[in-house]
Amino acid sequence: MHPALRIFEVIDTVCSHAEHESLPALASTCRAFEISALNALWRNLQSVEPLVKCLPSDLFGIDWTLQKPLDHKMWDTLSKYTSRVHSVTQSDNSVFIEPLSLILLSCPLAASLFPRLRRLTWHADATRGAAEFLRVTFVPSLLSLDMWISSVSPAFLLVLSSLGTLCPRLRSMALRYHRAINEPSSNNSPFIIQAISQLHHLRNLEVWDLGMQGIQHIMLLRALQTMRLDFRTSSSSTWDGPSPQLPGFENLRLLGLDVNTFERPLNFLSSLTVIRTKKLAVNFTPQVAQPPAHVSRMLSRFLAILQERCDNNTLEHFYFVSFSNRMLRIRTESGFLVSLRAFSNLTHLDIQRGFDVSMSDEELCDLTGAWPKLQILRINCYISIYPDTTVPTFRGLMRVLRQCPVLISLALVIDTTKLDGIDLRSPGCEHRLKDLTLGNSVIDSPLDVALILSGLFPRLQQVNLDCWDMAPTIRSLPQKKLAMEQWVLVNSFLRGFSVVRERPGSIVI
Numbered sequence: 001m002h003p004a005l006r007i008f009e010v011i012d013t014v015c016s017h018a019e020h021e022s023l024p025a026l027a028s029t030c031r032a033f034e035i036s037a038l039n040a041l042w043r044n045l046q047s048v049e050p051l052v053k054c055l056p057s058d059l060f061g062i063d064w065t066l067q068k069p070l071d072h073k074m075w076d077t078l079s080k081y082t083s084r085v086h087s088v089t090q091s092d093n094s095v096f097i098e099p100l101s102l103i104l105l106s107c108p109l110a111a112s113l114f115p116r117l118r119r120l121t122w123h124a125d126a127t128r129g130a131a132e133f134l135r136v137t138f139v140p141s142l143l144s145l146d147m148w149i150s151s152v153s154p155a156f157l158l159v160l161s162s163l164g165t166l167c168p169r170l171r172s173m174a175l176r177y178h179r180a181i182n183e184p185s186s187n188n189s190p191f192i193i194q195a196i197s198q199l200h201h202l203r204n205l206e207v208w209d210l211g212m213q214g215i216q217h218i219m220l221l222r223a224l225q226t227m228r229l230d231f232r233t234s235s236s237s238t239w240d241g242p243s244p245q246l247p248g249f250e251n252l253r254l255l256g257l258d259v260n261t262f263e264r265p266l267n268f269l270s271s272l273t274v275i276r277t278k279k280l281a282v283n284f285t286p287q288v289a290q291p292p293a294h295v296s297r298m299l300s301r302f303l304a305i306l307q308e309r310c311d312n313n314t315l316e317h318f319y320f321v322s323f324s325n326r327m328l329r330i331r332t333e334s335g336f337l338v339s340l341r342a343f344s345n346l347t348h349l350d351i352q353r354g355f356d357v358s359m360s361d362e363e364l365c366d367l368t369g370a371w372p373k374l375q376i377l378r379i380n381c382y383i384s385i386y387p388d389t390t391v392p393t394f395r396g397l398m399r400v401l402r403q404c405p406v407l408i409s410l411a412l413v414i415d416t417t418k419l420d421g422i423d424l425r426s427p428g429c430e431h432r433l434k435d436l437t438l439g440n441s442v443i444d445s446p447l448d449v450a451l452i453l454s455g456l457f458p459r460l461q462q463v464n465l466d467c468w469d470m471a472p473t474i475r476s477l478p479q480k481k482l483a484m485e486q487w488v489l490v491n492s493f494l495r496g497f498s499v500v501r502e503r504p505g506s507i508v509i
Contacts, residue, residue: 016040042084048133052096052103054081064099069106079109087119088137094124101129104136119144131155138166145170149177152188161191164198171223173199174206176230193217206230206256209264211238212246212271219247228256231264232285239264239271248272248309254279260287262298266305275310279317284354286322296332303339315343322354332357337379341370348376356383361396364412365403374404378411381467382439391441393418394452398428401456411437411467416452417444424448427455437464443486450493461498462491 018040027037045051052064055074061067070078090097107113113136120137124130126149138159145163163170175192189210196205197217205218206228218227227249231239240263249255255277259265265282269275286295318340332355340346349371351357357380359367368374377400383389392414401407410433436457443449453460468484 038081039084042081044087044089045085046089046091047094047096048088048090048100049094049096051078051082052100054078055103060099064095066099066102070103075108078103079113082113083115085114086116087121088114088117089121090124091121092124097124097127097133098129101132104132107136114139115141117142119146121146123148125151126153126156127151128153128155131159134159138163140167140169142167142170144172146172146174147176149175149188157188157191161194163195168198169201170199171201172204173202174204174228175208176206177208189214196221209233209239212243215246215268219249222251224249225252226254226256227252228254228258228281229265229268230258231268232258232260239267241267243267243271245273246271248274248276250274250276252277254281256281256283258283258285260285261290262295262302266298266302269302269305269309272309276314277310278314279319279348280306280310280315281317281319282321284320284322286354296336299332300336300339303336307339307342310343312342313345316345317348318343318346318350319348320351322352335363337367341367344370345373346371347373349374350376350378352378352381356380356389358383358388358390359392360390361392361399364392364396365399368400368403371404373406375406376409377404377407378409378437380413380439381411381437383413391415394422394427398456401431401433402429405431407431407433409433409435411439411464413439414441416441416449419448419452422452424451425455427452429456430458431456433457433460435464436460437467438487439467440480440483443483443490446486446489447493450490450497453490454494454497458501460494462494463487465491 016036018037023037023041027034027041029037042050052060054077055070059067059070059074104113117137117139118141120134120142122130122134123146131153132155134156145167163173173196192207193210193214196202196207196210196214197220200221201223202221203223204226205221205224207214208230210218218224249272252275255275257265257280259282337351337357340349359379364379368377380391383391392412394414394416395418397410397412397414400410416438433456436453453463465484465487468480468487
């Protein structure tokens with residue numbers, strides 16, 4: 001054997017880069033490789049199946065029913081492997097969950113079966129069998145828990161309520177429910193709240209609406225940095241009406257809200273005295289029954305409350321994503337964004353999908369003038385063009401570039417046909433923009449557009465066309481195809497200009 005292979009760190013590195021399928025053979029090659037190969041093989045389990053299959057085959061019947069109890073030798077074998085596990089991921093239901101739960105019922109060393117477990121992902125049913133497995137995987141070393149809740153058994157809830165005691169160092173927890181199967185019952189909330197209230201080192205939390213009592217306990221978690229709340233439930237909620245005033249959140253990096261209406265999140269925000277967060281993200285999945293005009297009004301109210309409650313000097317990122325049907329888009333005016341002008345330190349404004357925002361050059365510049373630190377601006381990646389729809393022009397775009405000198409990414413639908421007064425050879429000051437999306441902007445002359453873009457953005461080699469995959473379906477396919485061909489031609493011109501510009505001694509007129 002080469003002397004280098006006697007160095008544990010070298011063997012460990014070799015095993016960490018080996019194909020997973022080759023690790024069993026590598027472990028049986030010689031004793032020098034056994035420890036490192038087994039560590040790599042068992043470090044990250046993608047299901048509980050290996051925990052059952054590592055035991056003698058005669059232990060189970062044809063349908064994986066337990067035939068006899070485990071002896072000390074079998075427990076030693078199981079412990080030999082489980083002690084190496086750092087993460088377990090169970091992505092769906094499995095026939096191996098129930099036999100494993102029966103084994104664990106008689107485990108003499110349940111508390112020390114997974115001493116190195118750091119991360120647990122459980123997206124299977126919350127049955128009694130699952131509860132038995134959680135009982136041995138909720139260990140002091142656990143740092144991250146990602147769980148989908150469905151078919152909840154009382155045993156599962158009881159084990160989950162002990163999470164704070166069993167896993168005091170937990171830093172990240174995501175509790176979600178299968179929306180297609182069931183919705184969280186209010187009777188489940190006390191178990192979840194008890195677990196959360198004891199996690200004093202928790203930094204990241206994702207959970208459904210736990211009501212006012214849940215929020216009161218979450219506000220006491222001083223280490224909390226990221227919080228996502230899911231308000232998409234049809235069951236009754238404490239936020240269905242006015243609520244008493246609560247202190248709020250003082251030191252968040254991200255507050256995320258998943259909503260399908262704005263009434264509940266609006267009441268939730270209104271109940272908080274202050275929200276200090278650097279980032280705020282809203283994922284909106286509108287209900288089909290809601291009229292677009294009503295959604296637009298409620299969104300304006302939501303942003304107005306956000307301006308009142310959110311510290312204006314702290315917020316830097318605002319994301320709003322609508323997951324609406326392509327045929328159920330919401331038409332609105334730029335005025336619904338006016339409340340965001342109060343956040344003068346905004347660096348990212350990202351409003352994606354589902355909204356057709358009509359705005360003029362003046363309205364656009366009135367908004368962006370309040371954000372001199374803006375780096376990313378995405379308002380319209382594509383819009384449905386109606387006779388009364390107003391979109392900015394190149395003049396508005398150039399004013400935005402002057403107002404936001406550090407802008408590096410821009411997504412905006414404009415009218416590229418209005419070129420009066422613009423010098424195609426020298427349209428304006430050069431800008432360091434790195435990413436440009438103009439969506440389904442109206443275009444007549446690809447060459448003129450390419451000349452203007454090349455003059456404004458000398459380092460830009462192409463316009464981002466990815467958004468065309470999600471363009472509104474109300475445009476006919478021939479129109480869409482023709483427009484895409486025009487923008488492909490723009491990119492062809494831009495690449496040609498870039499090649500000429502980079503040639504030594506070339507002069508671009």
